[in-house]
Amino acid sequence: MLTYPRITIDLKKLKHNAKTVKELCAKQGIDVYPVMKGVGADRRILETLSDVGFKVIADSRIQNLIKGQDLPMEKMLLRLPMISAADEVVQHADISLNSELITIKALNTSAKKQNKKHKVVLMVELGDLREGILPKDIEAVAAEVLKLENIELCGVGVNLTCYGAVIPDENNIGELCAVATRLEEKFNIKLPIISGGNTSSIPMLLENTLPKKVNVLRLGEIILLGTESVAGTLVEGYNPDVFTIEAEIIELKDKNSLPTGKTGYDAFGKVYEAPEDKGIRRRAIVAIGRQDIDLDGIWPLDSKIGIIGSSSDHFILDMEDVKDNYKMGDTVKFGIKYSSLLRVMTSTYLPKNYIN
Numbered sequence: 001m002l003t004y005p006r007i008t009i010d011l012k013k014l015k016h017n018a019k020t021v022k023e024l025c026a027k028q029g030i031d032v033y034p035v036m037k038g039v040g041a042d043r044r045i046l047e048t049l050s051d052v053g054f055k056v057i058a059d060s061r062i063q064n065l066i067k068g069q070d071l072p073m074e075k076m077l078l079r080l081p082m083i084s085a086a087d088e089v090v091q092h093a094d095i096s097l098n099s100e101l102i103t104i105k106a107l108n109t110s111a112k113k114q115n116k117k118h119k120v121v122l123m124v125e126l127g128d129l130r131e132g133i134l135p136k137d138i139e140a141v142a143a144e145v146l147k148l149e150n151i152e153l154c155g156v157g158v159n160l161t162c163y164g165a166v167i168p169d170e171n172n173i174g175e176l177c178a179v180a181t182r183l184e185e186k187f188n189i190k191l192p193i194i195s196g197g198n199t200s201s202i203p204m205l206l207e208n209t210l211p212k213k214v215n216v217l218r219l220g221e222i223i224l225l226g227t228e229s230v231a232g233t234l235v236e237g238y239n240p241d242v243f244t245i246e247a248e249i250i251e252l253k254d255k256n257s258l259p260t261g262k263t264g265y266d267a268f269g270k271v272y273e274a275p276e277d278k279g280i281r282r283r284a285i286v287a288i289g290r291q292d293i294d295l296d297g298i299w300p301l302d303s304k305i306g307i308i309g310s311s312s313d314h315f316i317l318d319m320e321d322v323k324d325n326y327k328m329g330d331t332v333k334f335g336i337k338y339s340s341l342l343r344v345m346t347s348t349y350l351p352k353n354y355i356n
């Protein structure tokens with residue numbers, strides 16, 4: 001029995017987004033590695049992506065990779081491995097992104113013990129200031145990595161628009177490609193993976209300005225929500241509503257827009273700030289609150305509904321302009337931001353309603 005609030009996951013719409021981006025990238029010689037950290041590697045979503053035919057699935061956590069271990073896709077660990085988890089990384093991930101030689105040596109030791117070869121992609125720091133080896137150091141690191149018997153140096157990558165909000169362009173992605181060419185020439189090797197970033201590289205791809213040497217993108221947001229992450233806009237041809245939240249109306253009344261009486265602190269210790277006085281308005285309380293979800297990350301899909309406020313278990317909405325359309329017991333549907341999706345998908349309070 002599914003109760004409210006609930007999250008509805010439309011697997012058909014998800015499949016459409018995944019196929020659309022896969023085909024778009026394939027035309028430009030790019031493999032897509034779907035990134036599932038935004039949904040805690042939900043099993044049904046993993047299965048759907050496996051059906052679409054992706055070769056590699058990526059996540060920032062080992063626990064999430066394990067959820068798909070029986071599915072016929074290689075596993076890529078996105079977050080730099082912890083040295084203390086080297087054994088688990090080698091056991092559960094085929095490929096990992098790396099920026100520290102000491103960690104790669106620990107992976108080599110683990111791989112030797114497990115009689116495996118572990119693939120590494122060297123991350124290059126190109127301005128965003130999260131993970132990455134400085135371009136001036138990359139050749140020295142690569143030279144050491146190539147000596148490790150149980151490690152296969154399989155590529156270079158970059159991650160942008162995360163910490164520093166740096167936008168991918170011809171300079172930084174061009175530099176990634178130049179680094180790759182330098183390594184290939186210097187060591188007489190072929191790097192099968194040139195991983196030119198995440199969803200924030202989609203605008204370049206659409207404008208046909210992504211350097212041709214890039215052959216892998218690691219994509220989460222565009223598949224899950226259909227949006228790109230430079231301007232945050234919906235990309236044409238993608239479904240924005242793979243995920244919707246539904247919550248039930250538990251009170252529907254006409255009330256004043258301002259409280260009556262002397263005001264002090266609210267339930268969260270904040271001084272009450274009076275909104276504009278709009279007189280008497282139809283208000284709804286829906287049964288969803290801050291303990292279910294980050295309410296700043298959701299919005300009513302019906303654009304005529306306004307948001308008034310919230311507490312741990314209540315969301316108060318302005319229904320004045322949709323008076324005739326909602327009655328007690330109806331539900332209100334909400335869209336959700338990428339940054340809020342993970343908490344919803346891992347919340348024990350919201351059952352998941354899958355549409356096949």
Ligand SMILES: *Cc1c(COP(=O)(O)O)cnc(C)c1O
Pocket residue numbers: 035037038060078079097159197198199200218219220221222229
């Ligand atoms: C999260 C992440 C991605 C995917 O980012 P999206 O913006 O969701 O496409 C790709 N690479 C790394 C290293 C990440 O941490």
